[in-house]
Amino acid sequence: MKEDIVLTMRGICKIFPGVMALNDVDFTLRKGEIHALMGENGAGKSTLIKVLTGVYPKDAGEIRVDGVEEAITIRSPQEAQNYGISTVYQEISLCPNLTVAENMFIGRTKGGTVNWKAMEKRAGELLDSLGIPARPRQQLSNCSLAVQQMVAIARAVDTDCKVLILDEPTSSLDDKEVEMLFRLMRDLKARGVGIIFVTHFLEQVYEVSDRITVLRNGELVGEFEVEKLPQVQLVAMMIGRELENLSVIKKENPSAAAKKEVRYEAKQLSSTESRPFDFYIGKGEVNGFTGLLGSGRSESVRAIFGADPVTGGEVTMEGKKVRITKPLDAMKNGIGYLPEDRKRDGIIADLSVRDNIILALQVLRGMGHPISRAKAEAFADEYIKALVIKTASTETPIGSLSGGNQQKVILARWLLTHPKYLILDEPTRGIDVGTKTEIQKLVLKLAEEGMSVTFISSEIEEMLRTCSRLIVMRDRNIVGELTGDELTQSHVMHTIAGGGGESE
Template sequence: MAANNHEILRIENISKSFPGVQALQNVNFCLKKGEIHALVGENGAGKSTLIKVMTGVEKPDQGRMLYDGVEMKIKSPQHANNIGISTVYQEVNLCTNLSVAENILLGREPRQFGGKINWKAMNTRAKEIMLGLDVDIDVKAPLATFSTAIQQITAIARALEISSTKVLILDEPTSSLDVRESDLIFQCMRKLRETGVGIIFITHFINQIYEVSDRITVLRNGKLVGTYDTENLPTISLIQKMIGRSLAEYEDMEKAKQDPDKQQVLIETNNLGRSGTVQPTDLTLKTGEVVGMAGLLGSGRTGVAKLIFGVEEPDTGDIRVDNQPVDKHSPHESLLRGIALCPEDRKESGILGDLTIRENIILAMQARMGWFKYLNKKQQYEIAQKYIDMLNISTPSSDQLVKNLSGGNQQKVILARWLATHPKLLILDEPTRGIDVGTKAEIQKLVISLANEGMSCMFISSELEEVMRTSNRIVVMRDQEKVTELPGDTTEHNIMQAIAGAD
């Protein structure tokens, strides 16, 4: 006991399999008190499953777990919570109908005699906690009225609030936050590290790993690659360990070739806007070009995409597609005109988890063809297989249910669905959020090669690096307004300045 009493959590030889997938295979992992331990790997590497095993959501098929030196079987998330393992998941798992205060404190709320909740004390306490995180909001308002970023911070506040927390698991807490908000979370993490809490930090942002973590554990295909001290592991070797190959993908990437003689204007918007989401915007998209959209969360990037695709109706201005004015605004009409939108939140607005990969891919195509022209099974399988190969979707067959796939592969399925409609314009809203480096590169390359074949693409992303790598032109949004348009070979510095609004 004396030798390892600085260890808070030790996992030995854990295995777990799901139908058709070996999610974890003999994985060992050890978390020390007072360290920030990054857990990294590509999609499907087994990170999420490992977390689920630690928190009692899934039971391991074999292996054992030591918590604070004692062998322990975690029975349920509640049990994990009670013994001091708290988790903030990738998607905000809170109740949007309840107030911020309730979301932070429910289950440990201050009570008066007879078990009555003391609402006043609860709201005051919640206010204090949020102020401690530099967030000044009305904690009595329902969570639904706040942005994803605030919801995420609320989720972390909730996890922090468990006073006896010894292990804090942060599953991609920063994936939807901007730089300033991410910094806030890093501050909290460092503060907690000093008090002896062991933190498991999962992220796809390599720079963030180096910013806060002490040690790194790398998983690949459900197997442990190794655990390393952060300072002794250069970025390049980390990435090699994660993807098992060097990043040749990024090196041979070239932007879509632009040939002004052949290019035609595909989409032209004139003063297009909708009060509350987008200020009147002029935008031109040509065939065969990739236009990047940069800007912070809530800057109106998604708003523009929704207007062009017809999810929302504009109240000012107009859109011309192929020089024809658009009078009916609906996603279906847009689809018929050859526009496709791959939405930001794949879980809420895109993927149908209970259908198979094939069914998910065929869906949009079938809608475009009309429901009466039925594609026979053989054609369906051929099309599905074509995109599975093209996008490198890792699955035993096209009959696999989509919910059994990892996040990145789900994203590829959505992409395949829209590509199957052979769109003239493909709008990608955060296509690489929450997916690994290798897949990111694949998706970026794919976009460029499609542009070379004449497709036009609008690439919306929070990651400047990937916008710069793919785009021929970059549109910068700020406060629901298009502030400027920069050439594709501009510098990161220029874009940042445009986003920040500095001269």
């Protein structure tokens, strides 16, 4: 092994039932570099990370770390840590009720007693040296998410850490916080820590990374030095053949840019989580909210659906004034909403696929009018067939289905209510490419049949493929609306970043 290499993974394979999640993937990490791991959702990034941290056992391949002669097998995160591999996950795994200092040291001090003074002093020094704005004695839950993340990083670095994995660390941070995090990352890099940076923000990759490894469909596309890889090429590599699919889909999409009769319109709509905004959607139109995570796009559609308490605004549905203050109001007005977080807001894990499919329709019919077992069974069968949902039976608990199939069940749930207006928030997140394209095609088909659809995705390509109008958000405000020729990746990017002024 060469001197400056801290980690090599060779020929890693991982097979899940029916899916080849990783196929012969190589990965090399050098000392003191920030190595971005890129790929679309479902490309295998998180699987690779989980293999490396011992969450999943690998099916083939070998892992070597600096300082150990032979190839190693990692069976648990604890073992990974012993090899100097630390991970900071997107969902922070610290104890919110303990202080910052405790979170940094619990579980790794020797002896039976806690020396608070020494611990807090050590924590204070570490926080100061890393420039983390937190006090050792602060309760963790009183810190902002960014600071919590940094505390987790500080903990990881303080152990003898050679490899630091940051799994989507920036997705819930604002610009200033991201800057703070980057400063910390550069600092660690200078200390010789090898950092694996998993993210889907292109700009951030170009800002801090030295090297990029691109994965697609569970396969290695290549490893590149950042300077030698133009952004456009990177995107092309991440998306790969799908670019061709894009044109096929586009053709099927009739020129929807022309404004049709308005189906839904909101004026100065606001909720506890979103600022007032104006919005409309026409019959048979597919439009989308775009912007970085945290830009307020999800909060806006939640306001439309009444998912968060609505605080003001006027809403008209097909010209009639309506009041939508809670989800049921929206449903009664023919609006459906597929939430961003499938696990938290979408599936009812222990209930069967059948019950999950009929749920929304059942609620619409009211408590006193249950759908008969036979009818429910028929509905479920119909949509399992129509959306090609892979499930053993209608009786299977939805929780045991794969992510993509769960998403299809939720989609079926809303399609069953025959909504006039369907909101899809990240419907393709974390599902395989095949299902993704299926869902995109379905969206366009539904629009053709007259349904209005609002589509949200972190992947701009996907939005460009499906939407005829994009509403761009930044810092919880709408900053632009793009249609027709303006619908190009660079244009959207510029608008998101705030440099789109020249086109207006």
